[in-house]
Amino acid sequence: MSKNETMASLSLDQHRAAVEALLAPLSQGRATESISLSAARIAGAPDAYRHRVLAEDLASPTDLPPFDNSQMDGYAVRSVELAGATPDATVRLRVDPQINAGDTISELEPGTAAPIMTGAPLPTGADAVVPIERAIPDHFRPTLDADGSAALTVDFAAVPDSDEFVRRRGSDVARGELLLTAGSVLGPAQLGVIAATGLTKIDVLRRIRVLLVATGHEIREPGTPLQPGQIYDSNSAVLSQALIECGCTVVAWPCRSDDAADLLRIIEKGAPTADLVITVGGVSAGAREVVRDALGPLGVEFSHVAMQPGGPQGLGLVKAAGHADGIPVVTFPGNPVSALVSFEIFVRPLLRRLAGFARTERETLRLPLVEAVESPAGKHQVRRASIDPDGRVRLVGGPSSHLLHSYAASTALVHLPVGLGHADVGDPVDVWRIDD
Template structure:
């Protein structure tokens, strides 16, 4: 049944509640080709099936040698057949040096490489020509990449929950893998509410505003790897909204609404979900205090506030970090410490999230005020600036936690 929370929850408590709500979705796994796994979250540990590199190879163009063949003052060695990359060379005879290319396999018997720049002459002889080369002494292992020096067979390659970017997928390909287990991407129904909200491109009548939330949240959700269904703007009719939500519920894994969750007289989301297991209450956060959470016909529901900045801050504070934790995607926001470029005040009993621009010198300048309607300031910002509960004021130069956007 519909419930109202009376005491504001902490940010962490509400985030934990969102995590519990969505955690059953993390059990769903599918196997996809590497090319389709970009931006997904790894669903199982991966162990290296082979050594990387799989054989000792040269780090430089040069001459493969047996280090014991060259005394401290250098030596003249007979040049043998060259070793190109991709070939399996013959064993290296005593007192000889093999021209070797970067990445080529170290011949049996060789244990070091002397770069071509240190050779006299400092060029490779024509293939098949009888030649000698003078080389300086080199220690065993000189410019040699040992087998397994990157990762050895049987070692952990990637942990479950890893975000699969180009580097991670490159590693899996280097290990010879062609497919990978990933978490199934949740399907989300996004519903924007409000009689006052108009789709961009239509005439704007007095008292109306264009819908920013639909585009704002749709972009954020898709950027986070979710599959999004949008219904357009829902009018302030609770019965119609309930029918719309129940019609789409069987086809999605999560319902996200914007607007209609406060304590006003026309809070359509609260009214539409009055007969369902959804709780509406406050979180000690500014902006984004009013929140809804629960389920409709077994489908998780998150109700975000209607002001655009409140809406995005709610996503960033509650949904995005839970997705990163449960599904490995999207990648967590980069967190840094920065110095405030100016003094700031904050409600002492709330966690305030301000928009800011982090400069290369490590200072962060706040963009706009604390208002939840300042979309222009949000668009200028490259970071979220956190002022935790219990802090009423900070001075210029004080350190704050910053999440990079």
Template sequence: MISVDSYRGTVSDLLGRAPVTTVPLAGAAGLVLAQDVHAGVSLPPFDNSAMDGYAVRAADIAGASVARPATLPVADDIPAGRVDVAPLEPGTVHRIMTGAPLPPGADAVVMVEDTDGGTSSVVISAAPAAGTHVRRTGEDVVKGTLALHAGTVLGHSQLGLAAAVGLAELAVYRPLSVLVVSTGTELVEAPNPLRHGQIYESNSVMLAAALRGLGCRVDVVRSVVDDVAEFRAVIEPKLAEADLLVTSGGVSAGAYEVVKDALTGQGVEFRKVAMQPGGPQGCGRWNGVPVVTLPGNPVSVLVSFEAFLRPALLSAMGHTDVDRRRVRARLTEPMSSPAARRQFRRGFYTPTEGEVTGQVGPRGGPGSHLLAAFTQANCLIVLPEDVTEVAEGDEVDVLLL
């Protein structure tokens, strides 16, 4: 058997790094920046007012107060957006709005609350020092300097900064296109009625939702029957549009393992991973397209996604933080684990106020078919390969979902 860590590396190496593409800012949210961004302009690009008020020469109103206000003529109005700003002559003020360019000669702004709001002349009852309420050129970002690092996940603030320094598009790692295929003759799609021996198909629904949550583009083929010729006929025409094929089911040691039968000798290697659940796995390339094959039981699918697919896909799309947050927690009840397997158990983690270590208890048993227990979990309890028994109160590793 191969170890969990070794197989994780194999899957990550298989996917590599996504291509770089250029997209408009409106389509870049959630993607990862592929190239450093340097500011095309300074922010602010010019000295401007931080307040609605009056642009002044600080020396002209030195000593002004409520008891002894200064009165000066208003020589001009400067709204935001004005481009033809005249210099401020000594002994005068300009009425100015927030964001408007500071006139040459002015060195401070008196906010309107410290005046009578006059338009031809104004009574000023405060004496701000030079530089008060003035936003200086380049105070936030200097033209030509690094504004955003490659590897940055583009959220609303990052996109706002890119727009503010004059960019309309960005180079990003392209979201991967994933073809999701669920297999099994026993699978039926709701709301069709079930016959005895059949189950409703759920794996593709879970996988597609999880993949879209990472930013992937997803195409789904549901409920392919256990027939090798049909599997190949349905899937092969779709490979040209896929960066990755992910299958569920048909990879174990049974007599009707359609994925294993169809892809053995086609560039995909099937192996056992030392874990519970999710031992039967496979990966490789089929017709040049990366393939990851997962077991069929729903909990095995979700655990395999967390252990292998999620970190590999995030890394491929440029993310550097690809791991779930790991914490230590005290067990609320004893647990057991098979020897030489890394066990992933669904659990519910509760932080303990004032303490570093919280508490965690399992949800449901270890069975890979117990999907309902996963909906009640907020973490995975991880028991290492060399541990078979843990007692109530013992500390364990927990991956927060």
């Protein structure tokens, strides 16, 4: 037994607390960076804008909308001039020149109605818009004779309310008003309202930078020919995407070797530009465990957590250039399901919190089982599952840690706590939704 391995199993909560303590310093003095906003930039480099988090409160530099404008296609009018209008006693007004979106602000002459298009500036003097379908006639016509004189009139059979179908300046956001709060995740609507104010640069939290090292002499890049005994590296793809969904920047640098020196060289080269190192594989009790062999002597602690899958775990600080106190290292077991379950439980909520996401935890439900299930009484077992339309939870695949296909077909994780041992049909269990 290595001095860097604890004798007794840790509980899931104990190890989660240890990982949280290890990563806590990452929240101190989070760096920020500026990003430029334009449709061309967003379309040309979408990854640069995905899962970005606003670094500070953002006040609107302008009113939205920036001027009074029409909410409908219709006629801009002075509502007082339509006083007394009824279907039996309509009010007739002379028709002014048409106002289109993008036109400059004009003035509405007394006794007139101006054809106005949606989004066009409301003319000075007007206080309401009558939709075209409520006018008589209910369609637009040419408004001027060849000599420029008024050619038409229009009748109205009802009195509009003041401000009816008018979008007033600042009615969405007033200049100086809080537009978005620090910590806002920038999705389509958030980027849209920022662009609507005319801002071209905003400050966001710099992404947590993760060096991801999948290990194993047997792993190969997908698409390359496999020799007997070799497998494709799925862990790099699995965890890269999981990290990206937490707002991280990922450098995936597999170690296709069981030589500790090779792993140490990768960490030495990648650590200076990373905030966190995550390794996958090489942490069990085998004769050749590259992560234990390389990082145990450097102070990384390895232990067994009372959970299935994902028992072998490790964490610690490793000296590295650019990190005065060492770079945090979290190690996961190598089976893909074990690695992803470990990430879900121990790391995902912390990284999402560090990234500034308002929602950090998976949605937890209490649902009845479709079938009976057995679980190791001394372990917290996590099973893959789906949720039926009637709200019951159905297990998908067995408990083995290599069954990645069943994970891919699942929409939920079922948590069977230590001491449960057995659950019957209809018994309620805790369920994490993983399909959002």
